[in-house]
Amino acid sequence: MMVSQSSGHFATMITQNVIAMMGQWIRFLLLFHLGTILLDAAHIQGTWNPSEQKVAVLTKFGYQQTNVKNEKESRGFLYGHFLPQATFNYSNPVLLAIVSSENINIFRKTSTDYGMSCGSMLRNLTNKGFEPRCFPNGTSDSFRWIPCPDGHLCKGEDNAANVIPGYQMTMQIEERFNPEHWYVLLIACNLDSNCEWKDSAPNVPINYDIWLTNGRPNSAAVSFFTFNFSFDEQNTVQLFLLTVCMYAILSIIQSGANFKNRQIPPRSIILSRIITMKLIGYSLQCFNVLLFAYDGQGFFIARIAGEVLRNTSVQVHCLLLILLAKGWDISYPGTEYPRRTIILWGILAGLDTILFFYNCTFVYDVLHDVDIYSAWPGHGMILIRIVYAIWFLIEIRKLIDSEQNRHKAEFLAHFGAGFLVWFVSLPMIGIVASFVSQLWRFSLILALTTFSNFVALSCLVHQFWPKSSYRKFFADYTNGHRRLGRDDSHEFNDYDNYLFYDQDSDSDADFPDCEDVIRTQI
Known part of the structure; x- marks a missing residue:
């Protein structure tokens, strides 16, 4: 006991x-x-004020390789809502950008270090990003203007059929060769009338509610084990x-x-x-x-x-x-x-x-x-x-x-x-x-x-x-006597171990020789 x-x-x-x-x-x-906020979540909610933070990095998400046999259903998706908390001048929006891992290095600094101009930060993105007015030849769906009017699509959504029903914007990521990490950024910049990047810092908080998924929402082709991950x-x-x-x-x-x-x-x-x-x-x-x-x-x-x-x-x-x-x-x-x-x-x-x-x-x-x-x-x-x-x-x-x-x-x-x-x-x-x-x-x-x-x-x-x-x-x-013996003396423990090791031995060496016994008795 x-x-x-x-x-x-x-x-x-x-x-x-x-x-x-x-x-x-x-x-x-x-x-x-x-x-x-939940930085590693597929469903992200929060608030951003462009006048207080020039660049906000919301999350990093790994998009899977697109299945060539089912491209539309296996692409990566980013969709959601961006609404201002107060009256907003929609002619002076800010930028939502999704940036691949190969173009993210310029943003790898603290928020107080973004002293460079918008043109310097977004130079690499401009080469590939699509924007209907300034970059019509771009091939990457990586820009959206936010916030969006309540009840309406975001500026830049030129085809309502491509937007996930019930949301204000949708961006699609296509990875033809390898999976890749992409970063969701909110940047206090926009384009002027000459298609030059300039600062834009309206003092109006913007509420965001976005989803990042691997596969088209509500599609029969998506997997429960991979969709939100x-x-x-x-x-x-x-x-x-x-x-x-x-x-x-x-x-x-x-x-x-x-x-x-x-x-x-x-x-x-x-x-x-x-x-x-x-x-x-x-x-x-x-x-x-x-x-x-x-x-x-x-x-x-x-x-x-x-x-x-x-x-x-x-x-x-x-x-x-x-x-x-x-x-x-x-x-x-x-x-x-x-x-x-x-x-x-x-x-x-x-x-x-x-x-x-x-x-x-x-x-x-x-x-x-x-x-x-x-x-x-x-x-x-x-x-x-x-x-x-x-x-x-x-x-x-x-x-x-x-x-x-x-x-x-x-x-x-x-x-x-x-x-x-x-x-x-x-x-x-x-x-x-x-x-x-x-x-x-x-x-x-x-x-x-x-x-x-x-x-x-x-x-x-x-x-x-x-x-x-x-x-x-x-x-x-x-049993009790062994436990008591071990508590009193380690010699009992050694004796028990000897019994364990020798109990299965059948060799002649384990028994004394008869002549030795007789000689000892004499």
């Missing part, structure tokens, strides 16, 4: 700390989110659904293992908590992407809570492996906890969590390709993971050197080598991802990290299984 109470108290303590940390970060991110995030619904199913199965298996144990070992309790956090976290994120596929915005709280649970479960996973490497619940029962290890882990886990949310909240920039591997907070997270790996390697090496039984030492060597690969998987994935285009990088990182974490947890479930062949290498709680 002492073992279960102590292990349960330890696991409860970790859970309470996790919940407290989650609550603080979610409250902070919700407050931060109230003052911002940027190309780099397509098929994440299937990935999250599959992951939730896998962790649900793993959770059932682990629950069955706990049910088979008359007394659940502390290592199994922590492992169960990790799997539960993973399952809940991925379920929340799966709910978010399913809702995103439906409404283009998703559920922000579910997304953040899922990220917190996923990140925290990885930290607890690291703790469990380091505790095992120190011999916890292997060389001695799990009722004794190395206090210094817990404190040091708490510091590293706290730093990792801070860097994780700082990277997501402050470092993210629509114009720049930022992920966990390309910003300094991400580099800090990778460094912490490397520290975990070195720590684990040192502890498992000490444990192997102190182990006198050859079979157990071999098991520990394989155990250490296998999970060391998991520790270094994050930096390894980063190296591989750095050579991959941004259009495929997100899906690659998500798939590889999800797979590596699942495999690592599955291996622990197998090794902790009550009837596994590896059971003899861990502390045993199957």
Whole structure:
């Protein structure tokens, strides 16, 4: 009873700390989110004042390659409403532009640095963009004049049949060769009577409500799993659904293992908590992407809570492996906890969590390709993971050197080598991802990290299984006298291990020679 109470108290303590940390970060991110727009959403709503901000970058969206057999239905679309909040002089509009990734470099600066003239900023766009009065030979549908009169189409929509019903404007993107990221910009510029770009900064806020989609709305050819998603995030619904199913199965298996144990070992309790956090976290994120596929915005709280649970479960996973490497619940029962290890882990886990949310909240920039591997907070997270790996390697090496039984030492060597690969998987994935285009990088990182974490947890479930062949290498709680003996003296633990290792041996060397027995008796 002492073992279960102590292990349960330890696991409860970790859970309470996790919940407290989650609550603080979610409250902070919700407050931060109230003052911002959903930059990565397919359905974007907000307000822009041209007199206060010369260039507003609304979002980045990856448009898929157009299907030559079904061009009209497989193009990328941008459609929506742009309405002024007050009386507006429509003869002095401002510009809505959608810019390809090859022409975006000139806009990669802070909003206060747009001191250059409109002609300098829009020079590259003028070469390809179509405008019926000034650029009739343009081939790219990349300009619209905003705002639009209430109840009427936007200026520049010369063919009402091309506008999605119920909206004021529609722009179509055709990618014949490769998918590409496009950027939606609001620019305080317009064209004068000589078709020269000039500044235009009316002091009237403009409300916008726009959609970005891969495929024509209401078309039978579009897919639920790709329609509202940027190309780099397509098929994440299937990935999250599959992951939730896998962790649900793993959770059932682990629950069955706990049910088979008359007394659940502390290592199994922590492992169960990790799997539960993973399952809940991925379920929340799966709910978010399913809702995103439906409404283009998703559920922000579910997304953040899922990220917190996923990140925290990885930290607890690291703790469990380091505790095992120190011999916890292997060389001695799990009722004794190395206090210094817990404190040091708490510091590293706290730093990792801070860097994780700082990277997501402050470092993210629509114009720049930022992920966990390309910003300094991400580099800090990778460094912490490397520290975990070195720590684990040192502890498992000490444990192997102190182990006198050859079979157990071999098991520990394989155990250490296998999970060391998991520790270094994050930096390894980063190296591989750095050579991959941004259009495929997100899906690659998500798939590889999800797979590596699942495999690592599955291996622990197998090794902790009550009837596994590896059971003899861990502390045993199957009956009272063994548990009591281990609490009183490590010699009983060594004796039990000796019985485990020699109980199946049939060699003659395991029995004394008859002549030696007779000689001893004489």
